[in-house]
Amino acid sequence: MDEEAFGRGLSHLFATVFLHCFATFMVAPAMIDVSMAAICPGKDECSLAIYLTGAHQVIIGLGSIVVMPLVGILSDSHGRKSMLTIPMALSVLPLAILAYNRTKYYYYAYFALRTLIAMATEGSVQFLALAYVADNVSESKRAGVFGMMSGIASSSFVLGNFSSRFLSTASTFQVAAVMSVVALVYMRLFLPDSNPNPRDESNTRLLSKNATRNFKVLHLLQDSISLLRTSRTFAKAAAVAFFINVSENGFSSSAFYFLKAEFHFNKDQFADLMMIVGVAGSFSQLVLLPILTPIAGEKRMLSIGLFFTSLHMILYSVAWAPWVAYASASMSVLATFAAPCLRSVASKQMGSDEQGKGQGCITGISSLANILSPLAFTPLTALFLSDRAPFHFPGFTLLCAAVAAMIAFAQSTRLTSTSGGDQHLGV
Secondary structure, three states: OOHHHHHHHHHHHHHHHHHHHHHHHOOHHHHHHHHHHHHOOOOOOOHHHHHHHHHHHHHHHHHHHHHHHHHHHHHHHHOHHHHHHHHHHHOHHHHHHHHHOOOHHHHHHHHHHHHHHHHHHOOHHHHHHHHHHHHHOOHHHHHHHHHHHHHHHHHHHHHHHHHHHHOOHHHHHHHHHHHHHHHHHHHHHHOOOOOOOOOOHHHHHHHHHHHHHHHHOOHHHHHHHHHHHHOHHHHHHHHHHHHHHHHHHHHHHHHHHHHHHHHOOOHHHHHHHHHHHHHHHHHHHHHHHHHHHHHHOHHHHHHHHHHHHHHHHHHHHOOOOHHHHHHHHOOHHHHOOHHHHHHHHHHOOOOOOOHHHHHHHHHHHHHHHHHHHHHHHHHHHHHHOOOOOOOOOOOHHHHHHHHHHHHHHHHHOOOOOOOOOOOOOOO
16 A cells, blocks of 8 residues: 555544444443343342353453454455454444343343354454554554554543433434444445455465364464464563453453442443543543653553553552542553553564454453453452452452552563564474
8 A cells, every 4th residue: 555545544544443432432331320220220239230241251252262363364364444344333233222222121132242243343343453554554653553543542432421421321322323333334435455465366265265274173273372482572462461451351340330339420420430531541642652652662651551550440449439530540641551552562573464363363362351350350349349248348359450450560571572573482
């Protein structure tokens, strides 16, 4: 793709990510209220809702850990646009259910369909967008553009939550469903495809056949393990990604239930809180990250982000008043350094024709956290928010999430942000 076409492609990619994330994020503040109203009406604490959230994450993780590397490999051969179409089209369906009705049985229908779809699509839009950028951006600029991508997502996070703040619950899901369709149509009409190594049709068919065969005989898992063994830096980045996701999954599955039980937060207060996180993240990734990364380096910026992620979670866990949660959320201005810097380090270990494979592998390994994290955090959350807690510490689960973030921080200090892949170790 020439420079002019690349510029157009990147702007259309940013617009696609913004529209898709806007639709996804705007329903997040309402989901706790919808879940609680459908499962435990009239209550501020509901163990069943917590366990369903945990089961949802485990099932998604089981699917994603296998499917995401396959999606990445197929995107290397078929192009990013073709693979982006699938998750963006499927994401419309669950939103349409809650746009129509949010009573108990409709909620369970949403829950079942959302779980099945997420098993094959969770995180795919994000990592395919990163692979698209890596196809067309030099290594020296990649961290900054990855940060811009995260900043665009954070901006959609802000606008989505701002919209949710002033819309009714019914209108929120209706607008989200419409915006999901708009994102899909925009992507299909305007985004130019990105395939780093165009191949003739016969080669493409052969690669697709091989990828499908490998998937059937579980060679895909062996391929991912070989990738981890080939590059020490990539393997360390994968370990950091795993602990980051353990931490983030534990935090995200517990924080809102904690705030609901302790301070009776509702949709509007969740939206306010998430807007603070989004504004801080947008400023960090669009302004600070492009300026500081060339000076400090990706590795140091990653470590800074993880340190403040842990600190942010610790402050949440001991919140004694609602304002403490708002103050803690403002730390996202530094905590959001971690994700784009980690992805950039991992990207530099892959060849130009393996970006989908590498980003898919990182996403698949992160999905392993979706399996293990709920198994640990779900019962802890339910226990410490109930009357049966062994000691009074409602935020204990959030403290455990902070410990996982600190482990990721310790792992990040051992990373070396080399480019072009490490010396092969043998497979």
